[in-house]
Amino acid sequence: xxxxxxxxxxxxxxxxxxxxxxxxxxxxxxxxxxxxxxxxxxxxxxxxxxxxxxxxxxxxxxxxxxxxxxxxxxxxxxxxxxxxxxxxxxxxxxxxxxxxxxxxxxxxxxxxxxxxxxxxxxxxxxxxxxxxxxxxxxxxxxxxxxxxxxxxxxxxxxxxxxxxxxxxxxxxxxxxxxxxxxxxxxxxxxxxxxxxxxxxxxxxxxx
Amino acid sequence: xxxxxxxxxxxxxxxxxxxxxxxxxxxxxxxxxxxxxxxxxxxxxxxxxxxxxxxxxxxxxxxxxxxxxxxxxxxxxxxxxxxxxxxxxxxxxxxxxxxxxxxxxxxxxxxxxxxxxxxxxxxxxxxxxxxxxxxxxxxxxxxxxxxxxxxxxxxxxxxxxxxxxxxxxxxxxxxxxxxxxxxxxxxxxxxxxxxxxxxxxxxxxxxxxxxxxxxxxxxxxxxxxxxxxxxxxxxxxxxxxxxxxxxxxxxxxxxxxxxxxxxxxxxxxxxxxxxxxxxxxxxxxxxxxxxxxxxxxxxxxxxxxxxxxxxxxxxxxxxxxxxxxxxxxxxxxxxxxxxxxxxxxxxxxxxxxxxxxxxxxxxxxxxxxxxxxxxxxxxxxxxxxxxxxxxxxxxxxxxxxxxxxxxxxxxxxxxxxxxxxxxxxxxxxxxxxxxxxxxxxxxxxxxxxxxxxxxxxxxxxxxxxxxxxxxxxxxxxxxxxxxxxxxxxxxxxxxxxxxxxxxxxxxxxxxxxxxxxxxxxxxxxxxxxxxxxxxxxxxxxxxxxxxxxxxxxxxxxxxxxxxxxxxxxxxxxxxxxxxxxxxxxxxxx
Numbered sequence: 001x002x003x004x005x006x007x008x009x010x011x012x013x014x015x016x017x018x019x020x021x022x023x024x025x026x027x028x029x030x031x032x033x034x035x036x037x038x039x040x041x042x043x044x045x046x047x048x049x050x051x052x053x054x055x056x057x058x059x060x061x062x063x064x065x066x067x068x069x070x071x072x073x074x075x076x077x078x079x080x081x082x083x084x085x086x087x088x089x090x091x092x093x094x095x096x097x098x099x100x101x102x103x104x105x106x107x108x109x110x111x112x113x114x115x116x117x118x119x120x121x122x123x124x125x126x127x128x129x130x131x132x133x134x135x136x137x138x139x140x141x142x143x144x145x146x147x148x149x150x151x152x153x154x155x156x157x158x159x160x161x162x163x164x165x166x167x168x169x170x171x172x173x174x175x176x177x178x179x180x181x182x183x184x185x186x187x188x189x190x191x192x193x194x195x196x197x198x199x200x201x202x203x204x205x206x207x
Numbered sequence: 208x209x210x211x212x213x214x215x216x217x218x219x220x221x222x223x224x225x226x227x228x229x230x231x232x233x234x235x236x237x238x239x240x241x242x243x244x245x246x247x248x249x250x251x252x253x254x255x256x257x258x259x260x261x262x263x264x265x266x267x268x269x270x271x272x273x274x275x276x277x278x279x280x281x282x283x284x285x286x287x288x289x290x291x292x293x294x295x296x297x298x299x300x301x302x303x304x305x306x307x308x309x310x311x312x313x314x315x316x317x318x319x320x321x322x323x324x325x326x327x328x329x330x331x332x333x334x335x336x337x338x339x340x341x342x343x344x345x346x347x348x349x350x351x352x353x354x355x356x357x358x359x360x361x362x363x364x365x366x367x368x369x370x371x372x373x374x375x376x377x378x379x380x381x382x383x384x385x386x387x388x389x390x391x392x393x394x395x396x397x398x399x400x401x402x403x404x405x406x407x408x409x410x411x412x413x414x415x416x417x418x419x420x421x422x423x424x425x426x427x428x429x430x431x432x433x434x435x436x437x438x439x440x441x442x443x444x445x446x447x448x449x450x451x452x453x454x455x456x457x458x459x460x461x462x463x464x465x466x467x468x469x470x471x472x473x474x475x476x477x478x479x480x481x482x483x484x485x486x487x488x489x490x491x492x493x494x495x496x497x498x499x500x501x502x503x504x505x506x507x508x509x510x511x512x513x514x515x516x517x518x519x520x521x522x523x524x525x526x527x528x529x530x531x532x533x534x535x536x537x538x539x540x541x542x543x544x545x546x547x548x549x550x551x552x553x554x555x556x557x558x559x560x561x562x563x564x565x566x567x568x569x570x571x572x573x574x575x576x577x578x579x580x581x582x583x584x585x586x587x588x589x590x591x592x593x594x595x596x597x598x599x600x601x602x603x604x605x606x607x608x609x610x611x612x613x614x615x616x617x618x619x620x621x622x623x624x625x626x627x628x629x630x631x632x633x634x635x636x637x638x639x640x641x642x643x644x645x646x647x648x649x650x651x652x653x654x655x656x657x658x659x660x661x662x663x664x665x666x667x668x669x670x671x672x673x674x675x676x677x678x679x680x681x682x683x684x685x686x687x688x689x690x691x692x693x694x695x696x697x698x699x700x701x702x703x704x705x706x707x708x709x710x711x712x713x714x715x716x717x718x719x720x721x722x723x724x725x726x727x728x729x730x731x732x733x734x735x736x737x738x739x740x741x742x743x744x745x746x747x748x749x750x751x752x753x754x755x756x757x758x759x760x761x762x763x764x765x766x767x768x769x770x771x772x773x774x775x776x777x778x779x780x781x782x783x784x785x786x787x788x789x790x791x792x793x794x795x796x
Contacts, residue, residue: 002622004622005617005620005621005622005623008616008617008621009545009548009549009617009621012552012613012617013548036592039591039592040592042558042559042562043559043562043591043593043598044559044598044601044602044605044606050555050558059591060591061565062562062565062566062587062590062591063566063587063589064565064566064567064568064569064584064587065565065569065570066569066570087372087373089371089372089373090720092367092371092372092375093367093371093372093720094367094477094479094480094720095367095371095480096366096476096480096481096482096483096484098366098367098368098371100371100372100375101370101371101372101375101376101377102371102372102373102375103373103374103375103376104372104373104374113373119375119376119377121375121377123377123379126380128483128573129570129573130482130483130573130575131569131570131575132479132480132483132575132720135583135718136718136720144569156379160377160379179587179588179589
């Protein structure tokens with residue numbers, strides 16, 4: 001029978017439409033406000049309305065979501081900031097589109113390199129968000145950010161991030177990627193414990 | 208097709224060498240395999256391997272520039288559609304005068320690939336019916352993949368560039384490469400005065416009256432450009448169509464609008480830097496691209512992939528196939544005029560799979576997930592609020608099969624699909640093989656050729672699934688086969704979740720950003736969602752690839768587009784193109 005396909009198709013849409021309202025009644029308005037319920041709406045458990053009305057509503061990115069890289073600094077007790085970056089240059093070497101530019105600091109007296117970057121640029125126009133810099137950084141000094149709303153009015157100047165714009169505190173990193181942060185901290189603590197044990201052992205051997 | 212004469216590879220080699228004494232010799236360079244064929248015996252040789260030994264499927268044709276030897280090389284990979292390893296043969300010619308016979312008469316599927324080799328290396332294929340540039344515009348000067356060709360904005364031959372560290376004072380590349388000075392024209396070339404011969408050629412018969420139809424109705428032929436900006440072309444793709452009324456008389460695909468010379472970029476990159484670039488080929492199915500490239504490099508490095516990583520790879524790749532087919536079906540319906548309702552219902556499931564990709568790989572589409580010898584990261588414990596394994600089990604065992612059933616119920620018997628699909632764009636199996644069609648396009652024509660079975664890679668030999676085929680070879684069958692394949696994919700995913708070891712390594716050795724790849728060549732291929740995706744790489748033992756070639760299924764499958772569309776109406780062109788399922792990122796590279 002002709003037209004049956006149309007009726008069948010409309011039936012799907014109707015079911016979906018009705019589901020949306022029954023779910024609304026079930027959760028009241030929570031489905032649109034509560035972030036947890038918002039997540040559920042766009043998940044296998046969700047029924048009815050599936051889409052999220054960005055930017056009015058926004059799903060939290062998953063923990064491993066990567067957008068642009070940022071540099072991490074530690075805040076010392078006296079208020080100074082210490083970069084974790086040692087300007088070893090691995091991120092600049094591994095970067096596929098070659099968007100990282102680092103200027104190494106030289107000691108003013110000895111002219112020897114100091115393990116801290118003087119300048120650090122990322123050209124966000126050509127960054128391809130691959131995450132290699134964060135993956136291969138041996139000091140966990142560069143990580144991938146979650147913030148993807150970076151539109152600006154001036155493409156010639158605003159799209160190149162310098163060190164000031166790239167730097168963010170460790171606490172920020174811990175807040176966006178708690179699992180990764182905890183795992184790295186644990187690995188570091190173990191490493192240090194091992195080193196301390198070795199030291200103690202060698203000290204004991206000397207005695 | 209005659210039966211294969213030689214039962215073993217050695218015996219086959221014996222017959223080939225004795226049959227063409229002096230013209231066919233084994234390739235003895237370290238790390239290389241296959242035969243060197245003299246250019247004058249090429250046609251005879253390829254006819255012999257096709258008709259007598261059963262190598263009826265020419266998978267890949269590409270050039271390599273051995274500038275140190277002053278030679279250009281054309282590399283062919285031929286396969287049997289009954290399965291088994293490749294027969295690789297090569298022809299070497301001097302760089303100054305590179306002419307070799309065209310294989311289009313033996314393997315029509317060589318058509319676009321030879322044009323690409325001509326475009327990129329300037330190798331002239333004598334006897335090619337339409338030897339013109341295909342990816343570059345026809346006024347372009349030079350052959351970009353030759354090793355001595357430099358782009359207008361040239362920084363260095365290989366990455367990493369020295370200027371980045373330790374004295375990396377940033378400059379914008381645009382300042383060094385200002386607009387209107389970023390193209391190198393040959394001497395005396397004025398772009399404003401230039402007329403494309405290729406374009407001009409298409410129009411002379413416009414006023415020619417065609418009275419051959421005998422319908423007593425005298426009509427003009429008319430040339431229409433479908434695209435490059437047209438929603439039905441799925442990207443920036445142009446079809447130059449010659450029409451007689453509403454009927455297609457001739458169709459020429461015109462592509463290259465998205466060309467960025469992926470292969471040249473690949474030859475500048477270090478090995479690992481290529482991985483995220485492969486994401487950008489067929490951007491709907493980046494996991495498959497990753498796997499293809501990883502396999503090609505692993506063939507040279509001989510890295511042993513840990514068990515768990517193998518299972519996760521298969522899981523990812525099969526989920527990618529599901530994503531791709533959902534997308535393809537949804538947008539095929541769009542092309543048929545069912546505007547976006549079926550498409551959105553189809554890609555709702557895709558959305559959930561992409562959420563899983565985001566939680567695991569960090570990105571929804573540009574996954575950059577595989578590494579040489581494993582994968583980047585293990586599956587996380589939690590994604591947003593829910594347990595990942597619970598989510599996966601729910602998806603794979605309940606939700607996805609149900610979604611396919613739903614699509615099946617509402618679409619397969621739908622009168623629009625049946626009347627727009629059945630008998631439209633019919634592709635006979637012999638033609639499909641001859642034209643090197645791959646993937647669902649080939650199998651919908653009744654050829655049971657699936658690399659996962661024909662030459663199992665990774666751990667596909669452990670899974671129970673069937674190679675789906677359909678007999679009709681029309682648009683409708685290409686739709687149905689995608690539903691069938693998704694069902695098989697979900698079956699594989701179920702077996703993965705059942706058998707996957709719960710712990711263990713995911714990467715062979717430590718994570719390394721410099722990979723030592725021994726000198727040699729390798730051809731890694733996977734059954735991508737769109738067809739056979741191959742990576743031909745040549746290593747000289749250095750940190751960068753010497754040659755990096757992508758055998759792109761989207762590119763080779765549209766060799767057939769003109770043939771399939773002839774005699775149909777304009778509206779059918781859109782549907783036929785949709786059923787081939789191309790992605791322009793891969794077609795143009």
